[in-house]
Amino acid sequence: MASPALEVTGLACRRGGRPVFAGLSFALESGGLLALTGRNGSGKTTLLRALALLVPAEAGAIHWQGEDVRSDADRWRGQIAWLGHLDGLKGDFTVRENIDVANRLRGVAGDTDAALAAFDLAPLASRPVRTLSAGQRRRTALARVAAAQAPFWLLDEPLNALDAPSQKMLLAALEAHLASGGLAVAATHATIKVRGATTLELAA
Amino acid sequence: MSGFGTLVARDLALVLRRPGDVTVVLAFFIVATTLFPLGIGPEANLLARIAAGILWCAALFAAMLSLERLFAADYEDGALDLLLLSPWPLELAALGKCAAHWIVTGLPLAVLAPVLGVAFGLEGRSLLALAATLLVGTPTLSLVGGLAASLTLGARKSGALLALLALPLCVPTLIFGTGAIETIATGQGFGVHIAILAALALLALATLPWAIAAALRQAGE
Amino acid sequence: MATLHFLANPARFRRFSQKVLPALSVVTALTLLVGLYWALVVAPPDYQQGDTVRIMFIHVPSAWLAMMGYTLLAALGASLLVWRHPLAALMARASAPVGATFCAVCLVSGSLWGRPMWGTYWVWDARLTSMLLLFFLFLGHIALTHAYDNPDRGDRAAAILAIVGVINVPIIKFSVDWWNTLHQPASVMKLGGPSIDPSILYPLLVMALAMLLLFVTLVLLRTETEIDRRRLENAEQGA
Numbered sequence: 001m002a003s004p005a006l007e008v009t010g011l012a013c014r015r016g017g018r019p020v021f022a023g024l025s026f027a028l029e030s031g032g033l034l035a036l037t038g039r040n041g042s043g044k045t046t047l048l049r050a051l052a053l054l055v056p057a058e059a060g061a062i063h064w065q066g067e068d069v070r071s072d073a074d075r076w077r078g079q080i081a082w083l084g085h086l087d088g089l090k091g092d093f094t095v096r097e098n099i100d101v102a103n104r105l106r107g108v109a110g111d112t113d114a115a116l117a118a119f120d121l122a123p124l125a126s127r128p129v130r131t132l133s134a135g136q137r138r139r140t141a142l143a144r145v146a147a148a149q150a151p152f153w154l155l156d157e158p159l160n161a162l163d164a165p166s167q168k169m170l171l172a173a174l175e176a177h178l179a180s181g182g183l184a185v186a187a188t189h190a191t192i193k194v195r196g197a198t199t200l201e202l203a204a
Numbered sequence: 205m206s207g208f209g210t211l212v213a214r215d216l217a218l219v220l221r222r223p224g225d226v227t228v229v230l231a232f233f234i235v236a237t238t239l240f241p242l243g244i245g246p247e248a249n250l251l252a253r254i255a256a257g258i259l260w261c262a263a264l265f266a267a268m269l270s271l272e273r274l275f276a277a278d279y280e281d282g283a284l285d286l287l288l289l290s291p292w293p294l295e296l297a298a299l300g301k302c303a304a305h306w307i308v309t310g311l312p313l314a315v316l317a318p319v320l321g322v323a324f325g326l327e328g329r330s331l332l333a334l335a336a337t338l339l340v341g342t343p344t345l346s347l348v349g350g351l352a353a354s355l356t357l358g359a360r361k362s363g364a365l366l367a368l369l370a371l372p373l374c375v376p377t378l379i380f381g382t383g384a385i386e387t388i389a390t391g392q393g394f395g396v397h398i399a400i401l402a403a404l405a406l407l408a409l410a411t412l413p414w415a416i417a418a419a420l421r422q423a424g425e
Numbered sequence: 426m427a428t429l430h431f432l433a434n435p436a437r438f439r440r441f442s443q444k445v446l447p448a449l450s451v452v453t454a455l456t457l458l459v460g461l462y463w464a465l466v467v468a469p470p471d472y473q474q475g476d477t478v479r480i481m482f483i484h485v486p487s488a489w490l491a492m493m494g495y496t497l498l499a500a501l502g503a504s505l506l507v508w509r510h511p512l513a514a515l516m517a518r519a520s521a522p523v524g525a526t527f528c529a530v531c532l533v534s535g536s537l538w539g540r541p542m543w544g545t546y547w548v549w550d551a552r553l554t555s556m557l558l559l560f561f562l563f564l565g566h567i568a569l570t571h572a573y574d575n576p577d578r579g580d581r582a583a584a585i586l587a588i589v590g591v592i593n594v595p596i597i598k599f600s601v602d603w604w605n606t607l608h609q610p611a612s613v614m615k616l617g618g619p620s621i622d623p624s625i626l627y628p629l630l631v632m633a634l635a636m637l638l639l640f641v642t643l644v645l646l647r648t649e650t651e652i653d654r655r656r657l658e659n660a661e662q663g664a
C-alpha cells in the first residue's frame with residue numbers, strides 16, 4: 001500500500017515562548033481535505049504556517065510522498081499554494097496581472113483564464129484590485145491559488161468575506177482540485193461541505 | 205534566475221503605476237541640497253569644497269526615505285508570505301528587491317547629483333567623479349538599507365530605527381565617495397577610491413542578501 | 426507551571442551565577458583597587474605628558490573591552506540563531522548596555538586625553554571614527570531589541586545586526602595600521618610583543634584584567650535580572 005501523500009508526525013510548535021500544540025499527527029491521502037477547527041488562538045494558523053515551513057517546528061516531521069519536506073524546502077514550497085489571512089494582492093495591479101505575476105514568480109505557466117472563469121472574475125479581470133470590494137479581492141486571491149497548479153492547498157479561513165454564491169464557487173474549485181488528486185488543509189470556523197473531508201480539532 | 209527577473213520587473217512596474225512615490229524622493233534630494241547654499245552663503249570657493257559632502261549626504265538621506273516602504277508594502281498586504289513561499293532561494297528575492305530599489309532611487313540620484321553639482325561650482329572632472337562614485341556606491345546603500353528595512357519590519361518607530369541602523373553602516377561608503385572628489389581638488393586620480401567603493405559593494409553583495417533573507421524569515425514567523 | 430523549555434539552560438545558569446557572583450565581586454573590587462593604585466599612584470609619569478598619561482590606563486582597557494563586548498554580542502547572536510538558546514538572547518540583552526558604556530568611556534576618556542596631547546578633543550581619523558561607529562552599532566543593537574512587542578523578534582533581529590556589524594571590530598584594530606592616523610599605532614597587541622616599558626605595561630594589564638572582571642560581573646548580574654524578567658513575563662502570560 002502506498003504511503004499517504006502527506007504525513008505529519010509528532011508536530012510541536014511554540015509561539016512567543018509558549019507551546020501552541022504538541023504531538024500533532026495526521027495523514028492525508030491524495031484527494032483529501034483536512035478541515036482544522038478550534039477556537040481562536042488554538043493554533044490553526046500556526047499549524048498552517050508550520051506546514052508551509054514559515055514557522056519552524058520544535059519537534060516532529062512532515063513527510064510528502066515519503067520524503068521529509070525539510071530535505072528540499074524549495075521543492076516543497078513549489079508544491080504549495082497558500083491563502084493567508086491577508087490576500088497577498090498588489091492593489092495597483094489588475095486582477096489578471098496579479099494572478100499572472102504570482103504564476104511567473106512561482107515559475108509555472110498557470111491557467112489564469114480558467115481560474116478567472118471559476119470565480120466569475122472575467123468581467124473584473126482588467127480592474128485594479130484596489131477598486132474591488134473585500135469579497136471580490138478574496139475571490140481574486142482564491143483564483144490565484146487555483147491558477148497556481150500546486151498539488152497542496154493551504155487555506156486560512158477561505159470562506160471568510162465570501163457571500164453565498166462565492167462560497168459555492170470555492171467549494172466547486174475545491175472539489176475539482178481534490179478530484180484531480182490534489183490535497184488541501186483548511187483552517188475554518190464554518191464547515192466545508194466537500195465529499196470526504198476530515199476534521200481535526202485543535203484545543204486552545 | 206527568472207524569479208529574480210520577475211520580481212525586479214514587478215517592483216519596477218509597481219513604481220511606474222505610482223511614479224509620485226519616486227519623484228517625491230528625488231524632489232526631496234533637490235530641495236535638501238539647495239538648502240545648503242541658502243543656509244551657508246553663496247561663497248563660491250566654500251561651496252565647491254563642501255559640494256561633494258552635501259550631495260552625498262543628501263543622497264543618503266533621500267535613499268533612507270524610500271527604504272521604509274521597501275518591504276513594508278509586501279509585509280502589509282501579505283505578498284511577503286508569498287515571497288517567503290517561493291520555490292527559489294529567498295536570498296535572490298532579497299537581492300531583487302534591493303536591485304529594484306537601486307534602479308528607482310540610486311541610479312536617478314547618480315544622474316541627478318552632477319546636475320546639482322554644477323550649481324555648486326564643481327567642474328568637469330569633479331562632476332565625473334561625483335557621478336562615478338555615486339554609481340558605484342549607491343548599490344551598497346541599497347543593500348545596507350535593505351538590511352535595515354528588513355530588520356525593522358513591524359517594529360515600533362521603524363522609520364527612525366531604520367536610519368539609526370543604516371547610517372552607521374553606510375559611513376565607509378560615504379567616506380570613500382566624498383574622498384574621491386576631494387582627491388580631484390589635489391590633482392590626483394580617484395581610481396583607488398572607486399576601487400574601494402567597488403570592493404565595499406562586492407562585500408555587501410556577498411554577505412547582505414543572506415542577512416536580509418534571515419531577517420525576512422524572522423518577520424514571517 | 427513555567428515552561429520546561431525555558432528552564433533548561435537559564436535556570437542552571439542562574440544557579441551557577443548566584444554561586445559565583447559574591448566571590449567574583451570581591452575579586453573584581455580588589456583587582457580594581459590594586460590596578461587603580463598602581464596606575465594612578467605608582468606608575469611613573471610620562472616624560473612628555475606628565476600625569477595626563479594616566480588616562481591611558483582607563484582608555485586602553487575600555488577600548489579592548491568595547492571591542493570584546495561587541496564580539497561577544499556577535500557570538501551570542503550566532504548562538505541564538507543557530508541553536509535558539511534562550512540564554513544567548515538574555516545574555517545579549519544584558520551585555521549590550523555594558524559594552525556600550527565601556528565604548529562611551531573609551532570615547533570620552535580618549536577625548537579628554539586628546540586635548541592635552543593633540544590639542545583637540547576630537548579628530549576624524551580612522552580609529553576614532555570607527556570606534557564612534559561601534560558605539561552607534563551598540564545603540565542600534567539596544568534599540569532593536571526593544572523595538573518589538575514580541576521579545577523573541579527583537580532578540581533575533583538584534584542578533585543579525587550584531588553578526589553583520591562585527592566586521593567593524595577588526596577595522597578598528599587595524600585602522601591605525603592601514604591609514605595614517607593621528608591616533609598612535611599599536612604598542613601592545615602586535616607581532617613582536619609589546620613595545621612599552623614594563624613599568625607602564627604591568628599596571629595596564631592589571632587594569633585590563635580588573636575591567637574584564639568588572640565586565641563579567643556586570644554581565645552576570647544583568648543576565649540574572651533578564652532571566653528573572655523573562656520568567657515574570659512568562660508567568661504573567663500564564664505559561
